[in-house]
Amino acid sequence: MWKYCLRRILGMIPMLFLISIVVFTLAKMMPGDALSGEIDPLNTDPVYIEDMREKLGYNDPYHIQYGRWISDFIQGDFGRSVRYKMPVSDLIGEKLENTIFLGISALIITYFLSFTMGIFAGRKPYTIGDHIIGAANYFGMAIPSFVAGVFAIYFFSFHLGIFPSNGSVDITLQNGTMEYWLSKLHHVILPALVLGLLSTASYTQFLRNDIIENSRKDFVRTARAKGTSNRKIYHVHILRNSIIPLITFLGFDIVSLVSGAIITETIFTYPGIGQLFVQSVQTNDYAVLMALTMMFSCLVLVGNLVADILYGVVDPRIRLD
């Protein structure tokens, strides 16, 4: 087990190396460089811009630039953001907190909703309740998350006025107070709901089908014959067996939360790394762009690794070697 994990983690290194080359090449291929995004060419002496280019090393051969970038990168120096005029690592750290909060809230909402609905539908299959949940799931899977986000803002923020439509916190409140945290929670609910929509729908459907399948198995009949209450059968005997395959989805969730964050944060103007990424592409902020792309790639690799390991943990028949 540990040997397998170690080997997989070591195997990620060449993959990351290849990805870093791709990221660097792509960043170099993008139109303009950091200077053309930062300086107004009409106001600045072109000789000065050329000097700056030379000084920052933009005129060096590509392999030297790559070497400089990757060695800085490994040492944790991601460069400086030209837009925010601060080190990229500080900038990402600041925004990452919000994204993690959003991601965890989305996971909690997903688990809560899908367990409630899945267990309900699984206990009473082919009833009206089950059909309603099934139909809702169909919609949940078919609606692209950004469309759901737009509708959510329209109904919940503008018509009902229950949730705020943008930002991560009420800026008039002071950090650390109780109101501050409540306001944070209040701001995160709607984006988290939208972010978790797709996985909520698929979890519910999966759990429902698995519960129905398990309820026909011999161990349930035995439990019934022994007079176990229906409640206990469903909540203990069956649920324990049905949760197992669900756990393996966690790895894929990491991947889908990452790409979902880009869209969801942009709709809700939620200041996280997804929104930062979109801005960095728009403003040619290459240091941020490259660091974030590498980070997203790492997260995908980690997510896939977690998924594979969890497969082995929950089902010992799958041998990891």
Add this chain to the structure above:
Amino acid sequence: MINSPKHLKYSKKMSPWAMARKKFMKNKLAMVSTCFLLFVIVISFLAPYITTTDITRVNIGETSLPPSSDHWLGTDKSGRDVYTRLLYGGRVSLMVGISVTFIVISFGSLIGSIAGYFGGVVDNLLMRFTDFVLNFPFLVFVIVLNAILFGTVSGVWVLIIVISLLSWGGTARIVRSKILAEKENEYIIAAQSIGTSSAKVIIRHLLPNVISAIIVQATLLFAGMIAVEAALSYLNFGVPQTVPSWGNMLSSANEPDVLQGKPWIWIPPALALIVTILSINFIGEGLKDALNPKSTR
């Protein structure tokens, strides 16, 4: 026919395709969805003949008009007719969906069947390459690549190429696993032993037997790709703003006053997207059922 449902009578002469067709026709939801999708495709591609309004012309005098008999769905902030743009937008969205699905299915099946059939070193190399492509965070790289290629190739094709480049991996994996299982059958060994060329074995014998999995995968991709196009265009990283697409039209909902006070501008493309994707999903479910000889529904 032990497994066939009682209400469907199959004659002994029917081919598996004829049986699948019959089963599909019995599925009301799938049939309604098919009709709807065909309808959307036809009116979108006939848009230039149905409407005569110029979609590019900005009309200052008629901005943000609510729906009326002149403009069935009102006009947007530049005074363009929403109904006309909806039809043209469908054209772009569907074209992106269909083209990407076609490219991804062809390329993915090619890579998957070669890897699965030859095995060994070829399989290893191709699958490591597939893993490499699958390890890229999809949306991130689509946005970056699109920013690079923007302006070099004409509009919509940039997006089609970029999305296709990054999404064939899943199809390749599925086709490979199906081919791996299928090639163990005796008829393949028989074909090989009489000297059939590898290309012919793959095309004539293997692919027809895994085609049902490929068709189901294609419907899933089609629905997914329409959503991807719309999401990217919504973020302004998709088709250029001058070309109407459902995603582009929806991006006007970014402005609070449009979102709140002028729902006729963004609700039509949103509904068009949802209903189209939903109907493709229903068709996919129907096909999955119809092509699976074991299903009894």
